[in-house]
Amino acid sequence: MQPMLRRLKQRHPGCRIDVFAPPWTAGLLQAMPQVSEVITNPFPHGALQLAARYRLGRQLQDYAQAIVLPNSWKSALLPFFARIPHRTGFIGETRYGLLNDARRLDKTLLPLMVERFAYLAEDAQGQLPRPLENPALEIAAAQQQAALIKLQLTLDKPVVIFCPGAEYGPAKRWPAASFAAIAQRLQQKGYAVWLIGSAKDRPVAEEINQLASGNCHNLCGSTDLTDAIALLSMAALVLSNDSGLMHLSAALDRPMLALFGSSSPQFTPPLSDKAVVIKHEISCSPCFKRVCPLGHFDCMRLISPDRVWDRVTALLPGIGGF
Numbered sequence: 001m002q003p004m005l006r007r008l009k010q011r012h013p014g015c016r017i018d019v020f021a022p023p024w025t026a027g028l029l030q031a032m033p034q035v036s037e038v039i040t041n042p043f044p045h046g047a048l049q050l051a052a053r054y055r056l057g058r059q060l061q062d063y064a065q066a067i068v069l070p071n072s073w074k075s076a077l078l079p080f081f082a083r084i085p086h087r088t089g090f091i092g093e094t095r096y097g098l099l100n101d102a103r104r105l106d107k108t109l110l111p112l113m114v115e116r117f118a119y120l121a122e123d124a125q126g127q128l129p130r131p132l133e134n135p136a137l138e139i140a141a142a143q144q145q146a147a148l149i150k151l152q153l154t155l156d157k158p159v160v161i162f163c164p165g166a167e168y169g170p171a172k173r174w175p176a177a178s179f180a181a182i183a184q185r186l187q188q189k190g191y192a193v194w195l196i197g198s199a200k201d202r203p204v205a206e207e208i209n210q211l212a213s214g215n216c217h218n219l220c221g222s223t224d225l226t227d228a229i230a231l232l233s234m235a236a237l238v239l240s241n242d243s244g245l246m247h248l249s250a251a252l253d254r255p256m257l258a259l260f261g262s263s264s265p266q267f268t269p270p271l272s273d274k275a276v277v278i279k280h281e282i283s284c285s286p287c288f289k290r291v292c293p294l295g296h297f298d299c300m301r302l303i304s305p306d307r308v309w310d311r312v313t314a315l316l317p318g319i320g321g322f
Helices: 001-013 023-030 050-059 073-082 113-119 141-151 176-188 200-209 225-232 244-249 305-315
Strands: 018-021 037-040 063-068 088-092 101-103 159-163 190-196 238-243 256-260 274-278
Touching: 001 113, 018 023, 018 073, 023 225, 050 073, 050 305, 063 073, 073 088, 141 225, 159 176, 159 200, 159 225, 159 244, 176 200, 176 274, 190 200, 225 244, 238 244, 238 305, 274 305
Parallel strands: 018 037, 063 088, 088 101, 159 190, 159 238, 238 256, 256 274
Antiparallel strands: none
């Protein structure tokens, strides 16, 4: 999303950009210098609440353009009710009329999700300038310190952060035993290992912690997005599945190893020169399934800890071999 915001600022210097988004994204959006204000989306996922959308839309009267990123019909209602004169988005769910700048998506010309969003910042007949600049978040030292105090953490050791979850499903998750093998090696080299993710990721993180002799900090479910961004910004290295936290780490420009299984780095790569993608090439991957349809899970299972450790030692100067 941020390359789109950056492009809007380039094309319209001095413009004000407000973002209508779920409350849990506020910490992320506030770290983007292009965003002036975050307007909280009060509607639960899947809820129409037509009358409430109409009332809220009538309060949003001062915008020249709205760019609608979701493809759903209901997501285009608010700018229509607000009578925003220029309403841009991709064609989806019969949104003609709600959008008056409806674009047809060419997935061949725009293979990356970040390109698709950035294209919406151009005129309808415009060309997307390439290469796009990578996303970049700005984190204040006070935000870092607040997260450390809140979570009772210290930086007396260099920190490696694991992001072992993947909201989409288990086919994107490297096995817990493999994460634990890396954690044990890091701890023997004097590194602290923090595990971050949502409350849903806490059980797998606890499994990793137990397999690594209980010496990791399992923070899954204990952080909000603001905390997670602050912690990631302090990491010497991030080891992550293909997930939202992977993209946050990339936007923070942290050294990172990104593990891909059922998904594709050609579609949603980590956008950072410091990110290294690790993927086991296998004929059935990417399948984009939540659970391995063949039952073997080889795309992730066959990424060995030794292979990952080789890249860890390359990204952490002075750590040496095992």
